[in-house]
Amino acid sequence: MTQAANALPAAESAVFDLPDEAATAALAGRLAAQAQRGDVYALFGDLGAGKTSFARAFINALPGGPEDVPSPTFTLVQTYRRGALEIWHVDLYRLGGPEESLELGMEEGYDQAAMLIEWPERLGALLPETRLDLAFAYATDGGRRATLTPRGAWRASSADWLKDFASDGKA
Ligand SMILES: Nc1ncnc2c1ncn2[C@@H]1O[C@H](COP(=O)(O)OP(=O)(O)OP(=O)(O)O)[C@@H](O)[C@H]1O
Ligand SMILES: [Mg+2]
Numbered sequence: 001m002t003q004a005a006n007a008l009p010a011a012e013s014a015v016f017d018l019p020d021e022a023a024t025a026a027l028a029g030r031l032a033a034q035a036q037r038g039d040v041y042a043l044f045g046d047l048g049a050g051k052t053s054f055a056r057a058f059i060n061a062l063p064g065g066p067e068d069v070p071s072p073t074f075t076l077v078q079t080y081r082r083g084a085l086e087i088w089h090v091d092l093y094r095l096g097g098p099e100e101s102l103e104l105g106m107e108e109g110y111d112q113a114a115m116l117i118e119w120p121e122r123l124g125a126l127l128p129e130t131r132l133d134l135a136f137a138y139a140t141d142g143g144r145r146a147t148l149t150p151r152g153a154w155r156a157s158s159a160d161w162l163k164d165f166a167s168d169g170k171a
Contacts, residue, residue, distance in 0.1 A: 033061070038114070
């Protein structure tokens with residue numbers, strides 16, 4: 001069967017098994033090594049699914065760390081600088097509504113920083129279209145599983161990278 005020549009590629013996901021926090025940290029380290037200003041990492045997942053663990057490892061994988069990376073549960077935003085890169089770690093669990101993100105200065109963050117966003121669904125239509133989605137879920141072995149999906153114009157080079165490293169061997 002032939003595909004229509006103009007068919008758009010489906011969004012490709014890559015699954016990573018993360019049996020322990022060290023595995024989460026290894027994934028975070030690989031992504032951090034490619035981080036750029038303007039990146040949006042949307043960290044989905046239930047309470048305790050491992051979003052903060054990922055963000056903490058991501059920040060501390062960058063040169064200039066390690067330092068204490070508290071959960072921004074109450075402050076909503078914590079900012080870091082690693083060399084030339086600014087990183088915002090955001091937890092929107094307590095956000096009243098999408099428009100409150102403007103009061104937090106999120107627009108400035110999208111412009112200047114790499115954004116690690118927990119509970120990104122709280123942003124509704126204000127969640128940037130170009131981003132990397134990371135959906136964390138509980139695995140049966142006590143570990144976690146992360147499904148990564150590049151969205152919008154997320155750079156193709158990292159989509160290839162995801163394919164190579166994914167636990168499921170496909171993209
Ligand atoms: N890959 C993993 N395997 C096993 N345990 C993990 C893994 N990643 C994180 N954890 C553990 O899960 C617990 C919760 O992690 P974390 O605080 O990162 O979750 P969270 O998604 O940020 O939760 P919240 O929604 O409350 O912000 C921690 O005790 C952490 O050590
Ligand atoms: Mg958290």
